[in-house]
Amino acid sequence: xxxxxxxxxSYVVFFGVLAIDLAAPLIGKHxxxxxxxxxxxxxRAKAQRA
Amino acid sequence: xxxxxxxxxxxxxxxxxxxxxGRLMPWLFGLAALTGAYGIYRGLVVAPADYLQGESVRILxxxxxxxxxxxxxxxxxxxxxxxxxxxxxxxxEILAMSAAPIGAAFTFITLVTGSLWGRPAWGTYWVxxxxxxxxxxxxxxxxxxxxxxxxxxxxxxxARAASLLALxxxxxxxxxxxxVKWWNTLHxxxxxxxxxxxxxxxxxxxxxxxxVTIATKFYFGGAVLARARVxxxxxxxxxxWVRALALGETAAAAGEART
Numbered sequence: 001x002x003x004x005x006x007x008x009x010s011y012v013v014f015f016g017v018l019a020i021d022l023a024a025p026l027i028g029k030h031x032x033x034x035x036x037x038x039x040x041x042x043x044r045a046k047a048q049r050a
Numbered sequence: 051x052x053x054x055x056x057x058x059x060x061x062x063x064x065x066x067x068x069x070x071x072g073r074l075m076p077w078l079f080g081l082a083a084l085t086g087a088y089g090i091y092r093g094l095v096v097a098p099a100d101y102l103q104g105e106s107v108r109i110l111x112x113x114x115x116x117x118x119x120x121x122x123x124x125x126x127x128x129x130x131x132x133x134x135x136x137x138x139x140x141x142x143e144i145l146a147m148s149a150a151p152i153g154a155a156f157t158f159i160t161l162v163t164g165s166l167w168g169r170p171a172w173g174t175y176w177v178x179x180x181x182x183x184x185x186x187x188x189x190x191x192x193x194x195x196x197x198x199x200x201x202x203x204x205x206x207x208x209a210r211a212a213s214l215l216a217l218x219x220x221x222x223x224x225x226x227x228x229x230v231k232w233w234n235t236l237h238x239x240x241x242x243x244x245x246x247x248x249x250x251x252x253x254x255x256x257x258x259x260x261x262v263t264i265a266t267k268f269y270f271g272g273a274v275l276a277r278a279r280v281x282x283x284x285x286x287x288x289x290x291w292v293r294a295l296a297l298g299e300t301a302a303a304a305g306e307a308r309t
Contacts (some may be wrong), residue, residue, distance in 0.1 A: 025276035032283040036296040043071035
């Protein structure tokens with residue numbers, strides 16, 4: 001049996017899953033900082049209204 | 051105070067940990083890329099085909115390190131979970147919960163690559179063999195830990211509940227490791243022993259295997275720190291240092307946009 005397609009599929013899964021795993025914290029950090037900035041903007045707007 | 055103890059105390063402080071992890075991460079990812087690239091090159095190009103398995107043996111250069119990592123990460127998660135439960139150290143909770151998705155990723159890769167190796171080697175993608183089934187149970191344990199942590203409104207309470215599940219699930223690790231000895235399985239026994247002289251694998255195959263294993267260890271170090279930094283930011287969002295960081299990064303981005 002020709003093993004090449006199975007080898008290629010295995011390495012694609014390996015790199016694909018690790019790439020997704022690596023991207024998750026990058027997106028998470030961006031979102032967390034965005035949420036904090038939004039909170040700060042809201043607090044500043046509330047203080048100005050008061 | 052002893053400088054090492056002092057450093058450990060400092061590491062427990064979220065702003066110090068955030069900065070320390072940020073400095074260490076690029077080195078860990080860099081070393082993972084270097085050792086991983088060389089290991090995979092050795093595995094795909096330099097190492098010979100196996101006399102019995104043929105070319106399909108090249109799948110094992112990623113399958114075996116990922117299988118080892120699936121157990122190692124679980125052990126690390128349960129250890130941090132134990133520290134979090136006993137001493138209530140916030141950073142241990144964060145590290146335990148940050149390790150869970152990485153462990154799940156390694157377990158998933160192990161199961162899929164094992165299945166892809168099984169088709170040419172055994173003639174089937176899956177058998178309900180003791181080793182394969184116990185590894186699948188490990189994946190479900192990781193999912194359970196992640197689900198329990200995410201389900202709770204209070205992150206710290208969720209982390210403690212998930213840590214308890216991680217500790218209970220540790221009973222599965224010796225079952226996975228010894229399954230090939232305890233039961234008559236289709237999965238082969240261990241070829242790599244702690245002492246190289248006892249190993250039944252040739253050096254030309256052992257070297258790429260160990261290089262990829264070292265790379266996955268470095269990768270785990272970097273990835274767990276990256277996830278822990280995000281969790282620290284989320285948990286400390288009300289603190290001045292996080293606000294300063296958020297505003298500082300906005301200012302830096304605005305400066306970059308202007309230039």
